[in-house]
Amino acid sequence: MIVEHRTYTFRPGTVEGWLKRYETEGLPIQRRHLNTFLGLYVSEIGRLHTTVLMWRYDSLADRETRRAAMYADPEWQAFISGVWSLGAIQSQDVMIMNPAPFSPGA
Structure with missing residues (x-):
């Protein structure tokens, strides 16, 4: 098992709009294709x-x-295409994570 960990940094004021669009448009498409959705988290x-x-x-x-x-x-x-045209995302970092032997699901 591996975990894909994607960090996106947004222009100030654009996270909420992106979240709404992702929830209604992007996530349903990804759920059809990708494996297990572990979650989406927003910095506080x-x-x-x-x-x-x-x-x-x-x-x-x-x-x-x-x-x-x-x-x-x-x-x-x-x-x-629509997401990138908004110019909301400033940067994207992708990591592939391997679980430690004692992690749940490892």
Whole structure:
């Protein structure tokens, strides 16, 4: 098992609009294609205007196959084009995390 950990930093004032759009448009598409949705978290203290999105996959190969199918989906292409055109996201960091042997689900 692996966890994909995505951190997005937004322009001030744009997180709430992105969250609404992601919940109604982006997340349903991703749920069709990707493995287990672990959650989306919004910063309260510390680096503000930041979200963390996490997905669980069986392996890197599982992630690669699922994400390729999602990228080929015309609905996802339309959604992501619209998101990037907003200019709300300033940066994106992606990490692939392996669980420690004593982690739940490891």
